[in-house]
Amino acid sequence: MATRWGICSAGKISHDFTVALKTLPAEDHQVVAVAARKLEDAQEFARKHNISKAYGSYEELARDPDVDVVYVGVVHPCHLNACKLFTNAKKNVLCEKPLAMNAKEVKEILDSAKKNNVFLMEAAWTRFFPASVQIRNLLAQEYIGDVKMVRADYGVPRSDQKDLGGGALLDLGIFCLQFISMVYNGEKPESIQASGICLETGVNKTLAVILKYSKNRMAMFTCFTGVQLHNDAIIVGTKGKIQVPSPMWCPTSLVVNKKETQYPVPEPSLPLNFTNSTGKRYEAEEVRQCLLKGLKESPVMPHADSLLLAEMDDEIRRQVGVVYSQDCQ
């Protein structure tokens, strides 16, 4: 039986996610409804993607009995309300990253999912790419020995709007942080040191962070809204190196001790808004597999990881002086 998806928000990322679903077998994944704040937007999206039901409110989607799981593609300041709406309606949820604006909100979302006994996952899509699966395999085999250092960069032109949760950390840093956290198995760092440059809008344009882990292991990352960084990542071990060439947030190649392997994503059936978006198919398939097994969280991107990422975010923002209105509530 197909996993029946509802799409919350008819924006750019929802478009890409829906295109990605179409690269998977129709007997496995089906989009049954889409909801937007304006009915016309939902209807246009439904027409474009051949979806039978279009709603002008998220509440209607939450009430739709045909929906197994909702993909939440709204801007991140709206994640909290959207996630709670769907979990309270007993819907499973895949919510775009970052899961929420701070750790307090993340806890509220996770609690709501647990209370309602539904599946919930932060859409850390990078983790489900074949290249990322291969990284975890290599690390488990200690192929590069003991990992000593992880480094990641992500800098692209991106929104600096504070009310949209913009800035280098939530939009870009999350990709670096989730990568580092994956390599170090969701371990909490012993120390975090962050330095950044804030804009007049109150968000950070530049961010550099050093993380110290147990057993003499370290990590560092750099984010920039505005300039194009190298956008790669590297894992350095005592016996070798794994490089993730750009785009490290949606990787299609891996260089292991200088040997490169390609992991191409499928061609899209419609033009995409973002790089390699058909790679969202891997996280969608993870959701399906978890639902088939009756899991309430993904072992690859568990709730504890989402909470840890949010806690690290909070600490980094405290150090660089970025405060969102959500932090004051």
Add this chain to the structure above:
Amino acid sequence: MATRWGICSAGKISHDFTVALKTLPAEDHQVVAVAARKLEDAQEFARKHNISKAYGSYEELARDPDVDVVYVGVVHPCHLNACKLFTNAKKNVLCEKPLAMNAKEVKEILDSAKKNNVFLMEAAWTRFFPASVQIRNLLAQEYIGDVKMVRADYGVPRSDQKDLGGGALLDLGIFCLQFISMVYNGEKPESIQASGICLETGVNKTLAVILKYSKNRMAMFTCFTGVQLHNDAIIVGTKGKIQVPSPMWCPTSLVVNKKETQYPVPEPSLPLNFTNSTGKRYEAEEVRQCLLKGLKESPVMPHADSLLLAEMDDEIRRQVGVVYSQDCQ
């Protein structure tokens, strides 16, 4: 007339420097004497390199009237005494990096050079490679727009012995720091944040540093004694990128907006101890040109830069808790 060199210490780096001098015209550079703490070592070095005079003490070298400039290749805890010995004997000096163990010692060396009116330069050889000259040209032309970020890595198996001034910062970090400082034109950073892992020997095995400069510019670097890092550097500007592939500390290629150019160093006449050591010819020629012009410091590696590097080193060591015996005097 040839610049007449005296070599202080018959160790590995002095060997490489002497081989590098031989790649330059003999009418420009001549090695007239070598000194070691043991006469036999100096004699063996002299035989191997065809040097007419060998001394069993540095004092004899300092008194030799045929020596125009002394290359100081002793371990860095001995730089202070060696440099003062030669400057007080009115010899010009090229001293290996780091110039000394801390800023206090560096000041003492610089003061001694000024007082005796001799030329003195820290052997920041990287700056004189053709690839580095090209970097400075490109930056002066604003070829990659406004520089926003500089990143460098340097990690190799290296001494952790505290009494030799070992550890990630003085041995390796100096290469990253001098690179960053070159790009930012010897400007003092607004803030320094360092994180590192100390060994039981009291030196740091791992080091990660974030530097914040004026006008929203940043830099970061990582050092490791023990694991092989990427050992490259990158300069990110608003209009493009300059990459310095490994080995960034003695670069023979440059990638400017993805276009690579090679800058090979000459073949050595004898086996070398360290990578690309014939590239020491460029700093030697800088010394000659400065002496011919009657300069007391190099405009490319001025005294102010040596002092700033030492001050940054001191601050970084303060933050990561590395204290050398020299700091307590």
